[in-house]
Amino acid sequence: MDALKLGSKGTEFHPELQIGTSLVLIKPRVSAFYGTALEAVLRANQIERVILGGVSTSWAVQSTARDAHDRDYNVCIVEDICAAANQEEHLFSIQLLEKIAQIVTVDELKGL
Numbered sequence: 001m002d003a004l005k006l007g008s009k010g011t012e013f014h015p016e017l018q019i020g021t022s023l024v025l026i027k028p029r030v031s032a033f034y035g036t037a038l039e040a041v042l043r044a045n046q047i048e049r050v051i052l053g054g055v056s057t058s059w060a061v062q063s064t065a066r067d068a069h070d071r072d073y074n075v076c077i078v079e080d081i082c083a084a085a086n087q088e089e090h091l092f093s094i095q096l097l098e099k100i101a102q103i104v105t106v107d108e109l110k111g112l
Contacts, residue, residue: 031063039071049074051109052101053081057093065101075101078109 005011006026013019028035042050050068052075054061061082068075077097084090094103104112 030059031067032060033064033067033071042073047073049076051076051078053078055083057082057084057090057097059084062093062097065097069100076109076112077101077103078106079103080105 023041025032025036025038025041032038050064050073052061052065052068061077065075065077075097077094079094082090082094084093097103
């Protein structure tokens with residue numbers, strides 16, 4: 001199974017996404033905190049709020065949100081840049097995440 005294997009089709013950045021000198025972390029598991037330097041980078045830069053979006057709402061986003069919450073970060077999920085296998089799964093995950101995170105849209109995020 002090569003799905004999501006580093007270097008395989010679908011794991012590259014979209015050509016219109018301008019990464020520049022942004023920090024890129026390669027995560028070996030579902031949560032972005034597991035086996036990465038994410039927490040060290042956040043703490044070193046005194047970042048207290050984590051804003052999340054991505055695929056899949058019910059796996060990577062939810063796992064990372066829970067890990068961030070457990071580490072005492074303020075968690076914000078941008079709902080309209082998240083997706084799951086289907087809309088029902090996405091909405092169920094958002095409903096669970098509302099208990100530990102602020103749920104916003106892209107437009108609402110601009111006002112924070």
